[in-house]
Amino acid sequence: MNTAAIATAPDPTTASHAPLVSLRGVSKTFSNGTVALQNMSLDIGEREFVSLLGPSGCGKSTALRIIAGLGDTTSGTITWPGVRDDTTAKSRHEIGFVFQEPTLMPWATVFNNVWLPLRLRGVSRSAARGDVMEALGMVGLEKFADSYPRELSGGMKMRVSIARALITRPKLLLMDEPFAALDEITRFKLNNDLLHLWEKFGWTVIFVTHSVFESVYLSSRIVVMASRPGRVIDELAIDAPYPREEEFRTSSIYNEYCRKTSDALHAAMEGSEHR
Amino acid sequence: MTAVEAEKHEGEMARTSVQDLSTDEAPRPAEAGSATGRWLRFLIPVLMLVGLIVVWQVYVMVYDVPHYILPSPVRVAQALAADWPVLLSALWVTLTITLKALVIALVGGVALAILMAQSKWIELALYPYAVILQVTPVVAIAPLILIYTPTTQAAILICAWIVAFFPVLSNTTQGLRSTDHNLLNLFELYRASRWQTLIFLQLPNALPYFLAGLRIAGGLALIAAVVGEFAAGTAGAGSGLAFRLLESQYRLNIPRLFGALILLSLTGVLIFAATSLVSHLLLRKWHESAVRREN
Known part of the structure; x- marks a missing residue:
């Protein structure tokens, strides 16, 4: 940078x-x-x-x-x-970034993938729960929090990726x-x-x-x-x-x-x- | 129905169908109607084994093969029962060396792989020596190791470690290196520390590679423990199965030799089964290699 x-x-x-x-x-x-x-x-x-x-x-x-x-x-x-x-x-x-591929971590559940940006800032799982579920709600995937990426369709994976980008409430x-x-x-x-x-x-x-x-x-x-x-x-x-x-x-x-x-x-x- | 609802609905359907398939394993004709299928999976290998033993026994009886050439299964069983204390203590020695070598190889291999992943320079400096250790036959290094180590057991342990170490190192290194570049970019974007990137991204990504290395290393550690003992030429009490094998050969006690061999094979199979189980348990949720294909 x-x-x-x-x-x-x-x-x-x-x-x-x-x-x-x-x-x-x-x-x-x-x-x-x-x-x-x-x-x-x-x-x-x-x-x-x-x-x-x-x-x-x-x-x-x-x-x-x-x-x-x-x-x-x-x-x-x-x-x-x-x-x-x-x-x-x-x-x-x-800044939130969405890549051409969903770029999810295959070993992590949908919840953990969306939690990642907050987790890297040191926000605990329980403290992040509300934000994660809200972000998943925005893309209509609350019910899939515990699924793994491989269980989702291409469109759903992309939604998870978008939820992850939104969780930090980016301006851009x-x-x-x-x-x-x-x-x-x-x-x-x-x-x-x-x-x-x-x-x-x-x-x-x-x-x-x-x-x-x-x-x-x-x-x-x-x-x-x-x-x-x-x-x-x-x-x-x-x-x-x-x-x-x-x-x-x-x-x-x-x-x-x-x-x-x-x-x-x-x-x-x-x-x-x-x- | 709006677009969001439509896809939600589609998703729910996908989910229920996944649950259906996982709770209800019946509709898989290829693997036979579940109960019988499971029985057959167990029965066929057992029948095959029993058949082979019977053929062996009959062959020895019909052709009257001397027991110092090929002992009958019954004689081998007798030898196993009679020599049990000797063989068991030998097995214990070999097993201890194998497991110790494996543990040190795992810890050392992963630690070195992580170290090499941190810097290209460290990798350039160290990797050639890892390769040299691997490609030089362990039997050839054993005499030297024997001179440098205080006890024979320590020498054998080092031999086993050298052999088991490399698959762990090279697989883990490959796993750490093959991390998705976009995910690395994402971690950079969110300003993850080097430590966070390692723990949350690189290590989980390397796990399947590491586990493949573990399975190879488990088998190799046992082989190297035996080869190392051959090379070191231990004798007497406190020695492992390799010594018992040689001793039985010198004394033409072939039934005991077979007994020792069977114990070695069983140990190898058990190590493979254990490492495969560990691998399956760790990967079954997400890695394609461990997830059952459904189509």
């Missing part, structure tokens, strides 16, 4: 309008010389639902990991203007293609559930995906990225009002946004092919 890159909080009166996290000219080159991310600048405001959309290799996952503090940047800065009492430790505590939820490996029916369900939770709790979400339809359905803003080198190409605001339900999926506004986003994505991909 690049501690030096974290600035101190600005004037508290403007804090609510300031972005929660701000990337300035962030680049990342891997040791094998691959430029994963080139000069990425991005502001994420509080309560936004931002999707990073792009083909594989465009650095969207790398960007997410850098925001999470997993791995250093080669150059550029990340600041957290929206987080008061700003320290590395503080901001990390307010980072999701790295969380539903990419699920079937379409389950994905739609989880999309809806995620939106409901987001509306209810008002976190900020950064959502990495390669699906145009998923990104339009969920996001208030889409950041389109291109590969080789990974960079931001375009940004689209999706102004359709929330709550969005199944009707939104079949509406003409939705189709219109999907077409626009698709065009932007194709432009991004052609751009990189001609390089």
